[in-house]
Amino acid sequence: MSGVIKYFADILHGIKTLWGGMRITGKYFLSPKEIVTQQYPEIRHKQKIVYDRFKGEVIMPHDENNQHNCTGCGVCEMYCPNGSIEIITKKIPGENGKMIKVIDKHIYHLSMCTFCGLCIKVCPTQALAWGQNFEHAVYDRSKLTKVLNKPGSSYKGLNKKKEAKS
Amino acid sequence: MDTKLKNYIVKENGDIILNMGPQHPSTHGVLRLEVVLKGETVKQVVPHIGYIHRGIEKMCEYDTYKQIIHLTDRMDYLSAHMNNEAVCLLVENALGIEVPERVKYIRVVLDELTRIASHQLWWSAYGMDLGALTAFFYGMRDRERILDIFEESFGSRLLHSFNTPGGLMHDVHPNFQKHTMEFVKYFRKKLPEYHQLLTDNVIFRNRTQGIGVMSKETAIAYGVTGPSGRGSGYSCDVRKIAPYGVYDQLEFEEIIYDEGDSFARYMVRMKEIEQSLNIIEQAVDKITDGPYTAKVKPIIKLPEGEYYQRVETARGELGVYVVSDGKKFPYRMHFRSPNFNNLFVLNTIAKGHLIADLVAISGSLDLVIPDIDR
Amino acid sequence: MKSNEELIKYFTELLPDAQIQEGKQFVEITVALDKWHETAKTLAQCDLKFDFLVNITAVDYLPKFMIVCHLTSTTTRDFIVLKTFIEDRDNPTIDSLYDIWPTAEFQEREIFDMFGIKFNNHPDLRRLFLEDDYGYPLRKDFKDEINMIELKN
Amino acid sequence: MHDRIYDFSQLTHHIDQALRSVMSPTWTVITELVIIGLIFLGFYALLGLFLVYAERKVCALMQNRIGPNRVGKWGTLQTVADLIKLLTKELVYIKRSDKFLYNLAPFIVIVASFLAIAAVPFAKGLQAVDLDIGIFYIIAVTSLGVIGILLGGWASNSKYSLIGAMRSGAQVVSYELSVGLSLLSIVIFTGSTRLSTIIASQADGWWIFKGHIPAVIAFLIYLVAATAEINRGPFDLPEAESELTAGFHTEYSGIKFAMFFLAEYMNMFLVAAIATTLFLGGWMPFHIGHWDAFNRIMDYIPSIIWFFGKVFFIIYVIMWFKWTFPRLRIDQLLKLEWKYLLPLNLINTIIIAFIVMMGWYF
The missing domain is CATH 1.20.5 (Single alpha-helices involved in coiled-coils or other helix-helix interfaces)
Structure with a gap:
């Protein structure tokens, strides 16, 4: 039972x-x-969808005079675990005819970057920062290789040095 | 098929060999299980791995200790923070770096948040393995809140390479404590729904209870750790047996179930979520002001010798073994990954069950394939 | 749980042939290659019952190999390191610990895969991750001709 | 009389008269068959599209999602877009599969579900064939579909398909019993297997109310067994996504896959329609005893709306099952049938027979 x-x-x-x-x-x-659910492409125009600290890509902030903070020292290149940063420097004539080493191209391979943040942390002059852009899709892989310093830009400290000297 | 290559398979007449994976909905990644079936009964399971072997151990030999951190993220991506912490603790212990109190508590909070997020994802995926598709979305919905906390503070949601030897990469967001407490409150409300939807469900219970019983002896012999080991009634929580960080100052229970079946492993994880919430509540209040990192030399060189560090990830005991020759690169680095050991017990415990149970068992072991392959 | 001094004292009595010293963190026991299996069995059956093989791996100290085991006891929680060296580089062989700790089966397969060290009495010694004709990548003299990585200092 | 307004038999009668006036009786019948066939084809396609859309919206809402929302207003044209995609997809042929049976299988499945529509009474006077053995015709025809599943699974030359197909066989054979027995209980009540008679017998109350608790039990058992018979979750073992990738239709692609897919939804509709007809009064409106005013208001709702309302409610319940429960295992599935549903059903049938004998129902 x-x-x-x-x-x-x-x-x-x-x-x-x-x-x-x-x-x-x-x-x-x-x-x-x-x-x-967030309806993605539309929501972009309505509200901010990523936080301020979002690691979208590595950028090099430029001020209004098209100047940046990068000295071209190459510490970021050394620290990068994947070799996604290449620094090409050039020599320009500076004060009293001496040649000074400045940055020519700060090449950043987005396709190889793992967003570990070491380059930004170790930069002695805070020349690099995180950008919040995350829509990186492109049709050609070569477009993922970016030059971070804008054409015609220069090192901010160079003027200061000159000012200090004069 | 070349018979010479297949001598590890015991096949009788009438048996069929079924390849589950590498692309299969329930193997959670690129795991391939070669299953010998008699009808629907599993006679032998041969796991094949290596589909995403990246050679992390070899890569570590060419990276500095700070660079290694981001590689450890990519082993067990669901307990990325614990993996980072393992390497950081190893370096800190080897060099005798005293980590600030603030960092220790932040690390504990992050550990437990990561653990909850990992268990939530596992709960979702386990529901899906057993056919309850709605569970997947509820788990993911709540996990999103944790990921938002991560994104706000560290800028990335999953692989946040946030630890560095000596402390943290940068300070947490000012809202970190507030949002964490909000999450704890929110999730305490949602957790009973999880139980109502899946745990109490009679179909779910029948699918998991008594399935894939792993005895304590088997668990110890095969080196099964983490929730899977604790479901077999064997105490293996590194947080208790070899405390690191500030775990010895916090109150929490080690969840142990004696049944050893899939349901016990399930319950261990569900109860662990509750314990993690308790730990977070205790630790969040203790995050004091202070520096976010200790002073560490830019280039870390470990003194010559061998080091071993154990931490408890969401899946079990992660061991980091480093041989240093005094240079800035490790001479040899080995990771004792929990999933590696948890996977290979599958053949022993799945034998004699049905193919549907194989899914339930492998799901209850909570395997993350990149951690196995490394 | 015993302190390292107590463990050293205990093992000096238990394993007269072995070389016992205190490492950076744990007690390290170094045994000769032919005593490997025997020592492991003794450790698994001694009073402290080292029943849990946490980790077994190899290190390539050119020209010899070191096999290192991390053992723990689930009852007393003692943690020790067991080591041995293989001198023969061309045909390195060692006894398998599979019969003492079943978990060794797969960790040894990984060592075979990465270092090419053969294990006697192993039930199923196949490559685990890599293809059959691939080299042994974790050996220090391994060179991958296609994807060259060079140490930059 | 309000009953007349919604009576489709007048409409069909007029069409019949018109056709007869222009052609011979034989041709009339042939023309009518063709017209009905075409209407059903269109209905079939439209209903399939709608059910797929409904399922996606229902499950989305249950899962805190929006569901389809891109194609058309609220994503209503999403299924049309999916259909176009499936139609244009490549048909993959498997090496060493049995070509003839492989191609035949989806047609058997779809034809089986198509045949059954004929006997479904949609509204007053809207029924293609009113067979004397209507219920048994539907049961017989819907279970033909499993032959298609078995053939498809076997002919695919894939182990996943084979296991799925064999599971399906075992499942349908067992659950057919429960379905039959629970429908039998209503046949006992009405004493007829003709669908129109069964509906007519519910004019003063649906069987689920008139038949006391045994009818409710029979209804619940029917719901469970029918869900199992049409291979829907939690009984979707032949497809069992997490175990067998897609079960019997693993190797099908394009339009052939769409046929299996469509047949599944049509079977769901059929099952709901039978449940509606037998237990919930078919197209009969909802009446309460002697509340004449209320009953009259109910009468003004067209019978076709009553029918589809009830059908979609049952379909919703079946969807609700699927999106809540985990999947059963094959042995538990059979245990559920043989250990629980069948004994309960047999006892229930005896009780019903007793009730009918004693005349204890309204």
């Missing part, structure tokens, strides 16, 4: 637990406010 009772108790218990699960899904079915 106890077997029969257990048999029906099992069935009732099963139905009860199943109904418990159905209550959860039913509750969410009836509460469309709980929807968490």
Whole structure:
């Protein structure tokens, strides 16, 4: 007899637990406010979708005079675990005819970057920063190789040095 | 098929060999299981791995200790923070660096947040393995809140290479504590729904209870650690047996279930989420003001010798073994990854079960394939 | 849990042939190659019962190999390191610990895959990650002709 | 009389008369068959599209998502876009598969579900064939579909397909019993297997209310067993995505896959339609005892709306099952049938027979 009772108790218990699960899904079915989906391409125009610290890409901030902080010392290149940074320097004539080493091209291979942040952390002059752009899709892989210093830009400290000297 | 290559398979007449993976919905990555079936009954499971072997151990021999951090992220991507911490703790212990109190508590909070996020993802995926597709979305929905906390502070959601030997890469966001507490409050409300939807469900219980029983002896012999080991009634929580960080100053329980079946492993993880929430509540208040990193030389050179550091990741015991020859690169670096050991017990415990159970068992072991392949 | 001094004292009595010293963190026991399996068995069956093989791996100290085991006991929580050296570089062989700790089966396969060290009495010694004709990449003299990595200092 | 307004038999009668006046009786029948066939084809396609869309929206809402929202307003044209995609996809042929059976299988599945529509009473006077053995015709024809699944799984020459197909065979054979028995209980109540008679018998109350608790139990058992029979979650073992990738249709692509897919949804519709007809009064409106005013208001809702409303409610419940529960294992599935559903059903049938004998129903 106890077997029969257990048999029906099992069935009732099963139905009860199943109904418990159905209550959860039913509750969410009836509460469309709980929807968490963000409709991506549209939402870009409505609100900010990434945080300020988001690691989108490595950028080199330039000020209004098209000047940056990079001295071309090459520490970031040395620290980069993947070789995604290449620094090409050139020599220009500076004060009193001496040649000074300045940055020519700060090449950044986005395709190789793992976003570890070491280059930004170790930069002695805070020349690099995180950019929040994350839409990196391009049709050609070569477009992922970027030159971070803008054409015609120069090192900010160079003027200061000159000013200090004069 | 070349029979010489296949001598590891014991096949009788009428058996069929089924390849599950490398592209299969339930192997969670590129794991290939060669299953010998008699009807639907599993007779032998031969795991094949190496599809995403990246040679991290070899790469480590060419990287400085600071550069290694970002490689460890990519082993067990779901416990990225714990992996980072393992290497950092090893270097800190070897050099005798005293890490600021603030960092220690932040690390604990992050450890536990990562653990919860990992268990949530596992819960979602386990539901999906068993056919409850809605569970997947609920787990992911709540995990998103943790990832938002991560993104706000570290800029990335999963692989945040945030630890560095001596402390953290940069300070956490000012809102970190507030948002973490908000999450704890939110998630305490949602957790009962998880139980109502899946844990109590009679179908779910029938699918997991008594399935894939792993005895304590098997677990120890095969080196199974983490929640999978604790589900077999064997205490293997590194946070308790060899405390690191500030775990010895926090109150939490080590969850142990004696049954050793899939359901026990499931329950261990679900209870661990609760414990992690407790730990976070304790630790968040103790995050004091202070520096976010200790003073460390720009180039770290470990003294000559061998080092070993154990930490508890979301999946078990991660061991980092370093042989240093005094240079800035490690001479040899080896990771004892928890998943590697957890995977190979599969053949022992899945034998004699049905193919649907194989999915339930391998799901309950919570395998992350990049950690196995390294 | 015993302190390192106590462990050294304990092992000096238990393993008279072995060379026992305190390493950076743990007690390290170095044994001769032919005593490898025997020592492992003794350790697994001694009073402290080292029943849990945490990790077994190899290190290539040119020209010899070191096999290193990290053992722990699930009852007493003692943690020790067991080592041996293989001098023969061309045909390195060592006894498998598979019969003592089944987890060794796959970790040894990984060592075979990475270092080419053969294990006697191993049930299923195949490559684990790499192809059969690939070299042994974690050997220090391994050179990959296609994807060359060079140490920059 | 309000009953007349929504009676389709007048419309069909007029069409029949018109056709007969221009051609011989034989040609009339042939023309009518062609017209009905074409209408059903269109209905089939439209309903399939709608059900796929409905399923996606329902599951999306349950999962805190929006669901399809890009193609058309609220994503209503999403399934049309999917259909176009499936139609233009390449048909992959597997080496060493049995070509003839492989190609035949999707047609068997779809034809089986198509045949059954004929006997479904959609509204008053809107039923293609009113067979004397309507219920058994539908049961017989819908279970033909499993032959297609078995053939497809076997002919694909894939282990996943084979396992899925064999599971399907075992599943359908077992659950056919429960489906049959629970439908039998209503046949006992009405004493007829003709669908129009069964509906007519529910004019004063649906069987689920008139038949006391045994009818409710029969209805619940029917719901579970029918869900299992049409291979929907939590009984979707032949497809079992996480175990068998896609089960019996692993190797099908393009339009052939679409046929399996469409047949699955049509079977769902059929099952819901049978449940509606037998337990929920078919197209009969909802009446309460002697509340004449209320009953009259209910009568003004067209019968076709009553029918589809009930059908979609049952379809929603079936979807609700699928998106809540984990999948059963094959042995548990069979255990559920043989250990729980079948004994309960047999007892239930006996009780119903007893009730009918004693005349304890309204």
